[in-house]
Amino acid sequence: MVSQIPLIELPLFPLSTVLFPGSELQLRIFEPRYLDLVRECTRHGTGFGVCLILQGNETGAPALPAAVGTIARITDFHSGEDGLLGIVAIGGSRFRVARSRIRSDGLLRGDAEIWPDEPEQPVPVEFALLQSILERLIETMGPQWRDAPRSTYDDASWVGFRLAELLPLDASEQQHMLELTDPLIRLAELRDILPRFQKP
Numbered sequence: 401m402v403s404q405i406p407l408i409e410l411p412l413f414p415l416s417t418v419l420f421p422g423s424e425l426q427l428r429i430f431e432p433r434y435l436d437l438v439r440e441c442t443r444h445g446t447g448f449g450v451c452l453i454l455q456g457n458e459t460g461a462p463a464l465p466a467a468v469g470t471i472a473r474i475t476d477f478h479s480g481e482d483g484l485l486g487i488v489a490i491g492g493s494r495f496r497v498a499r500s501r502i503r504s505d506g507l508l509r510g511d512a513e514i515w516p517d518e519p520e521q522p523v524p525v526e527f528a529l530l531q532s533i534l535e536r537l538i539e540t541m542g543p544q545w546r547d548a549p550r551s552t553y554d555d556a557s558w559v560g561f562r563l564a565e566l567l568p569l570d571a572s573e574q575q576h577m578l579e580l581t582d583p584l585i586r587l588a589e590l591r592d593i594l595p596r597f598q599k600p
Contacts, residue, residue, distance in 0.1 A: 407498055407511040410449040411437045413472070414465040414508065418574035419450040419491045420561040421517070424544055425472055429485040433507040438474065438487060447471040449495060449510060452575045465508065467497045468579045493517060494578065518557040518583050527556075527587045533594070534559055537566040556583035563590050568597065 413434065419425050429435055441448055450472045451465030472489035480486045497510035523531055531553050538545045545562060552558045564577035567590070580586045 405513050407513055408495075410447070410471070410495065410497075410510050410512045411440060412449045412451055412465060412469070412497070412500065412508040412510050413437065414451050414453045414456070416453050416571065418452050418564075418571060418578055419470040419472060420565050420574075420578060421470060421491045421494060422558065422561060423470075423491045423565050425450065425489045425491065427487050427489070428480060428482075429487060431506075433503075433505045435485065436505065437507060438477070438485065441474055442477075447473040447489075447492060449497070449512060450489075450491070451497070452571055465497075465500075466575055468494060468575070469497070469512075470494050470578065471514070515581070518581070521556040521583055522554050523556045523559055523587070524584065527559075527591060529594075530559060530563060530587055530591060534563055534566070538562070541566050556587055560586035560590060567593070569593070 413427075415427075417425075429438055437448055440446070448471070449469045451467075451469035453464070454466055455464040471492040471494075473492055474487050474489045476488040478486050494515040495512040496515065497512050500508055500510040502508055534553065538548075542562065542565075560577070560583050564574055564586070569577070573593070577586055577589070580589070
């Protein structure tokens, strides 16, 4: 008898950006459906699913999201000068949506299979250049990571996700990096992409 992987119901927030595990997400919320989402998540201490938009827009009619996304957990919220609600969330586990539906208020909900976190793997010596590039990128573009422990730079999963976030990849490339399940394959593909960003 084949065991069924349990599915968890998640409110989904399609965005034109990819959220990686461990990454910070800042949003300004103004649509009623997403204000309801924030209220639901803060009331129950739960997260919401962030998925890249494949078709459509962030506002208005419900967009078509990618099946694989990342659970975001709200860590802070505030009222902006424009009166809009601002939230800060952190990316957690990845998931794959098995089926989704649109509620009457336009909020998308999905039944999702939660993926296990990638196990820590040391960065092989052939990818040492990626560690150095990541250090430089964090110095100029990722201040939130400047105090990260040195040990994180030897975690292949962490290095790969941070590079995928900070390198100027297009959204479809970032989505591909999110969907990879082997951190060493992710590092190899990032290494092969690097020549694109080198000045002639």
